[in-house]
Amino acid sequence: MDRSDLELVLAIRQLGSLSAAAKSLHLAAPVVTKRLAALEAGLQLKLFVRTTRRVSATADGDVFCQHAEKLLQGFQAAEAELRERLSEPTGLIRLAATFGFGRLWLGPALAEFQARHPRLQIQLQLTEQLPDLSHEGFDGAIWLWHLTGPRTSEWVSRRLARNQRILVAAPAYLQRHGHPASPEELVQHACLVVRENDDAQNQRHDHWSLQAQQGRNKAIQRIQVQGPLCSNSGELVRDWCLAGHGIMLRSLWDIAPQLANGQLQRVLPLYAMPDADIHWLMPWQARTPRRIRLLVDFLHDRFRSEPWLPASAH
Secondary structure: OOHHHHHHHHHHHHHOOHHHHHHHOOOOHHHHHHHHHHHHHHHOOOOEEEOOOOEEEOHHHHHHHHHHHHHHHHHHHHHHHHHHHHOOOOEEEEEEEOHHHHHHHHHHHHHHHHHHOOOEEEEEEEOOOOOOOOOOOOOEEEEOOOOOOOOHHHEEEEEEEOOOEEEEEOHHHHHHHOOOOOHHHHHHOOEEEEOOOOOHHHOOOOEEEEEEOOOOOOOEEEEEOOOOOEEOOHHHHHHHHHOOOOEEEEEHHHHHHHHHOOOOEEEOOOEEEOOOOEEEEEEOOOOOOHHHHHHHHHHHHHHOOOOOOOHHHO
16 A cells, blocks of 8 residues: 555545546556555455445445555645745744844844845734734744643644743842842832733732742742832833833843843842743644744854853843
């Protein structure tokens, strides 16, 4: 039994006629009759019942056809993948990402990836609301938290890099107001809140979830903070923090340079916000196009070493 036998049986069932199947396969009718007879003899099964008007599959024939369809799909997928490997990837990749990481880190990486594969086109939409990727035609998203909820089985997720959201302040602010000794003492300080997307993951951004990075007690402490300044712009809140107006909770990739040069200092350095890692998200599909696989592998190689950290931290 070979691939042509599978195609023959499926054509007979679909068309309901040996002569019609022969015509669709560009074979002589007697050849189809002989090949079907030889196949049934080899299987010792009757695959079709012949009447004067139509050829119909038996119960065994239906089972055979179900397996034949799966096998042919496997052949086709293998051939398509091999053809892809021999050719330069082409086509459009549509991506979504958050504003800050998208502008600072993802944008330059995508430009380099496209230069490596000049027949690709890449469209990047920066947004603070995760789109409905499948319905809006996106191939994937680079996002700063892992999806949770009842529909997670419909998504594919891969962590591209570890990341922490940490507490920081300018030295001038800490000189005037002192360092909080515990998360609970944050309520006594001016905290700078970024309200980029209050509805995401049912999370309010004036509630800071902090977890100890050392010791056995890994319980998450949820602190409701307050302060005189808040904005939907993370860059503006970072400017306020640099100017000494309060304490900020911010991703390490966004403020690593300011920490390295002393413009900002860690506050409560043993605490960080959990699950702030950088993820690739995409709707589940049976076969991922090669251009997408190449992109995800490239981004993983680019970011897994956390390039925003100083060299001494690697």
